[in-house]
Amino acid sequence: MVKFGGISGEQLRQFIEKIERLEQEKRDITDNIKDVFTDAKGQGYDVKIMRQLLKLRKMDADDRAEQEEVLDLYKAALGMIPSFEAQPAEEQEAA
Amino acid sequence: MVKFGGISGEQLRQFIEKIERLEQEKRDITDNIKDVFTDAKGQGYDVKIMRQLLKLRKMDADDRAEQEEVLDLYKAALGMIPSFEAQPAEEQEAA
Amino acid sequence: MVKFGGISGEQLRQFIEKIERLEQEKRDITDNIKDVFTDAKGQGYDVKIMRQLLKLRKMDADDRAEQEEVLDLYKAALGMIPSFEAQPAEEQEAA
Amino acid sequence: MVKFGGISGEQLRQFIEKIERLEQEKRDITDNIKDVFTDAKGQGYDVKIMRQLLKLRKMDADDRAEQEEVLDLYKAALGMIPSFEAQPAEEQEAA
DNA sequence: AACGTTGAAATAGTTC
DNA sequence: GAACTATTTCAACGTT
Structure with a gap:
């Protein structure tokens, strides 16, 4: 059952935004990993x-x-x- | 079940060679595309x-x-x- | 301490372990996302x-x-x- | 009359469309390859x-x-x- | 010609 | 187990 209007929309929005935040964190970590590889490469590895x-x-x-x-x-x-x-x-x- | 020897090996070989032929065609087309770009560049694009x-x-x-x-x-x-x-x-x- | 490469081996190990830690964090976040979807599903979305x-x-x-x-x-x-x-x-x- | 119009635009369009055709051919071949793999899989490979x-x-x-x-x-x-x-x-x- | 950047291909994981 | 999606890997491309 799909919920329309009122508090339900708000709830959905919170789910969506939470996921978006988590996905952003994931992207940040991916970037961090890339940085570590870059560093290591710079050290000759x-x-x-x-x-x-x-x-x-x-x-x-x-x-x-x-x-x-x-x-x-x-x-x-x-x-x-x-x-x-x-x-x-x-x-x-x-x- | 993996097939060994005899007619099965022949069949596998045919699959493999067919794919190799298709991949060659792909490479040819890639080269053609490159040529078109080169031509266009020569025309000033x-x-x-x-x-x-x-x-x-x-x-x-x-x-x-x-x-x-x-x-x-x-x-x-x-x-x-x-x-x-x-x-x-x-x-x-x-x- | 070690006879091969000395500090280098240690340094490499640190890079590797850092990456492993970051990848673990990524996996955790992926799991968190999954949980949010599960929650949302439980709410009827x-x-x-x-x-x-x-x-x-x-x-x-x-x-x-x-x-x-x-x-x-x-x-x-x-x-x-x-x-x-x-x-x-x-x-x-x-x- | 502008200097960019006329035959030049036509020529560029031909280059573009030629490339698009070639890229389509490439995609077709990729699909063919996929089909061969599917066939082979069906034969037990x-x-x-x-x-x-x-x-x-x-x-x-x-x-x-x-x-x-x-x-x-x-x-x-x-x-x-x-x-x-x-x-x-x-x-x-x-x- | 190495470098990073980008786009395509392959693999792994998830859902139905 | 088949299809879909996500992630990772690989190769081409322009850049310096």
């Missing part, structure tokens, strides 16, 4: 590697196992398919 | 302004329908709630 | 419509300045070229 | 792995060497920093 570090740290043991599983699957998929040599530009004759 | 023209026209063409849709919903949902103005930063004239 | 409201208000707030800027440029660049309409789907009033 | 295959095939030998170099660097960065254990949530046993 490689941002790309930093991102990899963060990603790795974010993974707990379970996720990491899964990740390796995916990697294995990928290797399996690649290695076991005879017609796949991972050379994008070359054709080989069918056996 | 300002590429930067051309890009903004394209952006504007895209907004006009793509977003207008969606925007109006959103607007309709907005009006329906909100138009009757007196305490809600929907223009966060601006005042409109009283009806 | 339609979350989907609320999202569209937010979207519209964002467009109003953020894009208006940029849009006008683009528009000015567009007018400048194009206004004098009679054969160029720039409103692909609509007619404008005759001058 | 894992889209994520397919993307990895494509990425790998895209890399020629040089790029792959560079990639491994990056990986090594990452390992170096990670392994040589004693304060980095890459287990964010766990305590490490004292040495």
